[in-house]
Amino acid sequence: MATRKVPGVLASFVHIDAATDAIASLRGQGRRDFTVYSAAPNHEIEEALGITNSPVRLFTLFGGLTGCAAGFGMTIWMSRDWPLLVGGKPIAPIPPYVVMGFELMVLIGALSTVAGMIFLAARNSTRGLAYHPSFSDDRIGIFVPAAADQAGAVVELLRHAGATEVRHEA
Amino acid sequence: MAAIVHHTQTHAEVTRDVVATLGTPGRGYNLMLAGAVTAFLIGAGTFVMLLKDGLGLAGYSPPVMWSVYITTFVFWVGIGHAGTLISAILFLFRSPWRTAVYRATEAMTVFAVMTAGLFPIIHIGRQWFFYWLLPYPNSRWLWPNFKSPLIWDVFAISTYLTVSTTFLVVGLVPDVAAARDKMTGWRQKVYEMFAFGWKGTQHQWRHYTRAYLYLAALATPLVLSVHSVVSWDFAMAIVPGWHGTIFAPYFVAGAIYSGVGMVLTLIIPLRKALKLEHMITEYHFDNLCKLTLLTGSILFYAYAMEYFVAWYSGNTYEQVTFWRRAFGPQWWAGWTMIICNAFVSQLFWFRKIRTNLTALFLISIFINIGMWFERWVIIASSLANDFDPWAWQVPVPTWADWGILLGSFGWFGMYFLLFARTFPVVAIQEIKEMIPMPRKGGGH
Numbered sequence: 001m002a003t004r005k006v007p008g009v010l011a012s013f014v015h016i017d018a019a020t021d022a023i024a025s026l027r028g029q030g031r032r033d034f035t036v037y038s039a040a041p042n043h044e045i046e047e048a049l050g051i052t053n054s055p056v057r058l059f060t061l062f063g064g065l066t067g068c069a070a071g072f073g074m075t076i077w078m079s080r081d082w083p084l085l086v087g088g089k090p091i092a093p094i095p096p097y098v099v100m101g102f103e104l105m106v107l108i109g110a111l112s113t114v115a116g117m118i119f120l121a122a123r124n125s126t127r128g129l130a131y132h133p134s135f136s137d138d139r140i141g142i143f144v145p146a147a148a149d150q151a152g153a154v155v156e157l158l159r160h161a162g163a164t165e166v167r168h169e170a
Numbered sequence: 171m172a173a174i175v176h177h178t179q180t181h182a183e184v185t186r187d188v189v190a191t192l193g194t195p196g197r198g199y200n201l202m203l204a205g206a207v208t209a210f211l212i213g214a215g216t217f218v219m220l221l222k223d224g225l226g227l228a229g230y231s232p233p234v235m236w237s238v239y240i241t242t243f244v245f246w247v248g249i250g251h252a253g254t255l256i257s258a259i260l261f262l263f264r265s266p267w268r269t270a271v272y273r274a275t276e277a278m279t280v281f282a283v284m285t286a287g288l289f290p291i292i293h294i295g296r297q298w299f300f301y302w303l304l305p306y307p308n309s310r311w312l313w314p315n316f317k318s319p320l321i322w323d324v325f326a327i328s329t330y331l332t333v334s335t336t337f338l339v340v341g342l343v344p345d346v347a348a349a350r351d352k353m354t355g356w357r358q359k360v361y362e363m364f365a366f367g368w369k370g371t372q373h374q375w376r377h378y379t380r381a382y383l384y385l386a387a388l389a390t391p392l393v394l395s396v397h398s399v400v401s402w403d404f405a406m407a408i409v410p411g412w413h414g415t416i417f418a419p420y421f422v423a424g425a426i427y428s429g430v431g432m433v434l435t436l437i438i439p440l441r442k443a444l445k446l447e448h449m450i451t452e453y454h455f456d457n458l459c460k461l462t463l464l465t466g467s468i469l470f471y472a473y474a475m476e477y478f479v480a481w482y483s484g485n486t487y488e489q490v491t492f493w494r495r496a497f498g499p500q501w502w503a504g505w506t507m508i509i510c511n512a513f514v515s516q517l518f519w520f521r522k523i524r525t526n527l528t529a530l531f532l533i534s535i536f537i538n539i540g541m542w543f544e545r546w547v548i549i550a551s552s553l554a555n556d557f558d559p560w561a562w563q564v565p566v567p568t569w570a571d572w573g574i575l576l577g578s579f580g581w582f583g584m585y586f587l588l589f590a591r592t593f594p595v596v597a598i599q600e601i602k603e604m605i606p607m608p609r610k611g612g613g614h
Contacts (some may be wrong), residue, residue: 014432016607039181039348040602041375049372055378060388074305078313099322099399106392107329112334117340117381124373131369133351136344140607158224162610 001058007170008145009154010130011163016044019140023048025157026144035129037141045140056116064111066103071104072097130169143169179287181602186603188345188594189352191444195591196441196503206583213577217292217568223382225295228568233561234553236293238571241545242578243289245428246282247327248421248541252461253279254334257341258389261382266604267457268510270450273345273597274590275433276338281585282432283331285578290323292574319402319515326399329571333392343368344378345594397425404548405548408493411552414479420472424544427465430458431537433450438531440590449596459524462537491555499564500551507547510540 016153019036023045026034029058035143036045072094135141142163151168158166195203220227228239253275253379260268291300303324307313316319347368369375401421404412414420434455441450480492495504514536518522524530550565567575589595 015610017609019203038372038375039185039370040344040599041379042603042607045372046376051372051376054377054523056377056380057384058383061382064388069515075316078305079316082307082312086316093317096177096317096322099395100316100325102395103240103329104323104393105323106388106395107332110333110388111189113381113384113388116375120372120377126367126371126374129369130214136348136351136370137185 004128005130005169007088007147007151007153008130008143009158009166009168010132011143011144011158012132012134012165013162014164015123015139015141015162016042016057022142022158022161022163025161026142029157031144033140035126036123037135037143039136039138041134042140046106051059054120058114059116059119060109060113063116065110066112067108068101068105070089070108071101074104075100085134088133092150139164172293173429178515179605181605184598184601184605185352186347187446188596189349189444191595192349192591192593195435196443198439199419199591200421202301202439202443203584203587206580208578209223209580210584211580213574213580216573216577217279217334220292221297223294227568228574229566229568229571231563233556233558233564234550234565235522237546237553237565238567238575239289241291241542241549242575243286244400244421244549245542246286246289246544246547246578247330248397248425248427248428249432250279250286250330251397251422251425252391252433253277253282254330254337255394255426255429255461256433257337258386260391261386265457267454269600269604270596271596272439272600273338273341273432274595275429275439276334276341276433277586277589277593278436279334279591280331281337281582282429283327284585285582287327287331288578288581293484296441312552317474319399319406322399323403326396330392333385333389337389340378340382340385342593343598344370344599345597348598349594375460376485387498390447394422397421399474399598404552409556410485410487411480411495411548411555414476416472416479420469423465423468423472424511427462427469428537428541430462430465431534431541434462434530434534435538436586438527439535440595444595446596449551449601455527455530456521456524459518459530460601462515463518463572466518466537467513469515470512472501473508487557495514495547495551498551498555500547503543503547503551507540507544510536513545514540557610587591 009020013022023034024035026049028049036049038045071084076092085091130143132139132141135168142158142159144154146168148163148170155166155168198354228237230236249342253272253424256268257272257276257279260272285598290303294300302308303314303321303334305314305316305321316322342364347365350358350365389407398418398421399419405417407413437450441447477492480488483489496500498504514533517533519527523533554563554565556562
């Protein structure tokens, strides 16, 4: 089944300050539903959008703690499950098990970071949003969802900010 | 900035130049790939012979029950370390020179660790039972011995391979999307699949940049831990020449040294084959050489300290082991290690050498040879001269050892070359991040 297109206005910018002006104007109108495309992360765009820290760090933290607990838990439990007494040494010594705790902390921490990134990014789906290949090259793109009767005002705003190309996607 | 991104100054040019490397390969590339495939086939043939006739072909006899295969395992794990150092540690330190070379080094890491992972499996003899290494109980319900460094190694290497691969794949996504947008036809469809729906939206960048940072933060202690764990395979034993507290930092420094050597060996011909001379410049080689000089100097110190401690300990077995390393039947291996690693690296004090690519390529070959011999000297010569002088022997590699060693270079080279042609070998997105975007007034 073909993806249903979201109606709106797609603008392309060459200049970074033009794009940030457009973002500021859209936010000034109370809009938060637009999408900005760029080929690389850019601090000026982030500032204009008021982007805050990603909660992906929580996935890293909980993944790391889970991995660390699993590493120690696995080794201690397996040692105690069939105790091997060698020369009066402890059955479940902690220092050698730090290696397993550490390795699993990194492993589960890294995998949950990626899982968190995918989960969080997927919450803002790009399905149906207009896009142009030049946005992964040297242009900044802004897509503003707008019905046909609102499109004129949005086109005007984006042109005024300095967009080099603006088109209405029905 | 001009030194970091030489000539290539606009975002469009960066995309164009890197995506151009994904085109039809030239004759030089095809020759290199043919050489790698041939070497791999020789290794595969040798492996079939090992399966048929057993590890006796590899000359295993007491007291040297592992030699070339485990030497080569440590060699390839070490090669991987420079990749993570350059991609993760230097990312956290915000070193701009890493940008143009880190993708190639990261790919080198993944393929080197993949190669290394084959060797313990080859070494165990009955390869079809490799899963005995995993933490599940045997028929008597005995679990693996987690006090053994060999089981630590299984976890360290598999974690390292997984995290390095994840780091490489995550870093590739925006660049594959850039390639997708420049392609047409079936190639576009393939890149579309590997771009995982990447469009570069503000939401994607927000989570991506943080995730990449945390991955780098997790990979940083991992890279230091992996070769420490590898070193404990030896240092936890009481074999003379192995039982040293210096082993972990000594192995980590050696790993980075050998890895940077391999980076130079790979990048110098690759930049020519892929026409990336304007992106990977003298500036990058100069910094890679400084890193080599630093780690080579640490190795110099570690070698001196090993000999000093053997003498100062008053332990006869330690003293004899180190005496035989320098003046015993395999003195040439001991001196190859010292000359190629401790002394050759000191040439990088001279800027003229650091900026001469022919000299760099030759030196990088010496580094590779020296670092393979370092592991051979540590592993085989120590085992060959243990506590029972009547059992002393001179380990001599057999054709099966050389076949598998050659095959490992073919296996590694094959994957690396295929990667370099299939995926952007220079990080498009990170280079663009360093180039200011144009402003309305005409400035940057």
